[in-house]
Amino acid sequence: MNSILVTGGAGFIGSNFVRMILSEHADCLVVNLDSLTYAGNLGNLEGFMDHPQHKFVKGDICDGAGVEKLIDEYKIDSIINFAAESHVDRSLVDPGIFIETNVKGTLALLKAALDKGIGRFLQVSTDEVYGSLGSEGMFTEDTPLSPNSPYSASKAGADHLVKAFGHSWGLEYNITRCSNNYGPYQFPEKMIPLMINNALADKELPVYGDGLYVRDWLYVYDHCTAIWKVLTEGKPGEIYNVGGNNEKTNLEVIGLILERLGKDSSLITYVKDRPGHDRRYAIDSSKMMSELGWAPTVTFEEGIVRTIDWYLENAKWLETIVSGEYEKYYDSMYSGR
Template sequence: MQKYLITGGAGFIGSNFIHYLLENYPSCQVINLDLLTYAGNLENLADVAADPRYHFVQGDINNQELVERLIKTYRCEILVNFAAESHVDRSITGPDVFFQTNTQGTLSLLKAAKNQNIQKFLQISTDEVYGSLGPQGYFSENSPLKPSSPYSASKAAADMFVLAYAKTYGVNANITRSSNNYGPYQHPEKLIPLMITKGIQGEKLPIYGTGENIRDWLYVGDNCRAFDAVIQKGRPGEIYNVGAHSEHSNNEIVHLIIDQLGLSNDQIEYVADRLGHDQRYALDNSKIRLELGWQPRTIFKLGIEQTIRWYLEHSGWWQK
């Protein structure tokens, strides 16, 4: 029986991973520690709330005493850190909380993991730590870090602490840096759910700048399989890029959603570009493919159809 402490498990990717664990590991135990800020939503896990293998605790990852007590009480062996402030626009107007949660919070978890001899520490990071990419090529795990926003800077700093704890103290830690995720339970402030929910309500669809910024889009279920592969087989101290090689501009995304929902192009509204807006992200995923045997399974067209259907069927979830 593997026992997990999941931090930030009430958020988008964390809640999907908890569902993944409970569906694929009948004998696992999952402790979910989440502060329940605006992006944390216990409704994401309402269907497993009564599962005896799952237990929720509301609390702050900066509370090292609480984290260590949870590890000891539940004999947790694996700590997966999803807890993060992740909205770039919010980081530009209020960077302090991003440093407190993403950087200081990660350090607090690392100290707890070291003190309690956690068997595996997995830090969930982002491709944004690499900065902006030109029209060609891909970021590898050895690419220099050039964060463009307070959000990505706070995540890059956290990654450095993880690597330092792996080297200095021998903590069995890994980092995954994934491309843009999409799928069920994603907060409506993010691009895809924002466009879906505004489209359903007949509102304008705001696109930054010219809409030609490009991202590699990864279905959240595929990312959950990558986390699992790294936890089970990842080499200590290693970073693994998790990309889908499915690049689309913001314009392409919005037009696809318009087509799926039967909307009009007249709903598109171009707005002033975001400060420090990176042009393109794309990841070389050869390391995780060759070392761990992972590869994406969800074709983007099918994944976006599934995602749109989920938001159509769960209007009560996002309207709140």
């Protein structure tokens, strides 16, 4: 049986990944290490907490000794690092925690992985490490890193550390760099669930700048299958870009949400732009496709409907998440017009 340490498995992508593994790969033990920050929620793992192949541990990736103990106790053979501070807007308000978790936390995991002879270290990274594109071109794995926000700078720092551990000490690693994800269990500070949540409550939909920022959207399940492919078939020391080939402006995405929910575009409210906002991301996933035979299975048009319907059917989840703390954060971010 494979024994995998998944970090950040109570967050959005991590919990979708844990659900996928436990549902589709009977030969895996998943040890799920998550410190349960505001973004981590055990409700994301409902129905899987007591699964015999799942062990949830509340703990911090910065605690190297704790990680080493888990590796010994569960005979871990690979580590997938999802744990991170993940929201660009928050990184503009409080960059320090992004360095703590994303850089120092990854370093602690790398040291533990090396000391314990872990077979594969998979770092879940982002296309944001490449910076911003104009109206043409796509990021490839050879695009130089040029991060623009404290979030993407911290993720780029972590990527460099992972490569350095491979180069200097032979740690067997992979890095995946994925475009924007959407789907069930995403915290409503991120654009798609935020817009769904507000539209449902007939609240204004805050749109940054001119709303023409372009992102390449990937349904979260397809990101999870890509990570599994890389873990099980990726060549050690390789980086793989993962994307949906689904470029959309923010206004296009919001238009689809309004249409599905039968709400009026008068809810759209333009707000002061995010400083240093990257204009466009687009990712070339041809290496994943040609070398590992991976391809996305969910089109944006299908995925957005599934996502909206999921939020409609899981109103209780949303209600619990949108707590007083979140409301305070929301007001501080979007009150300045």
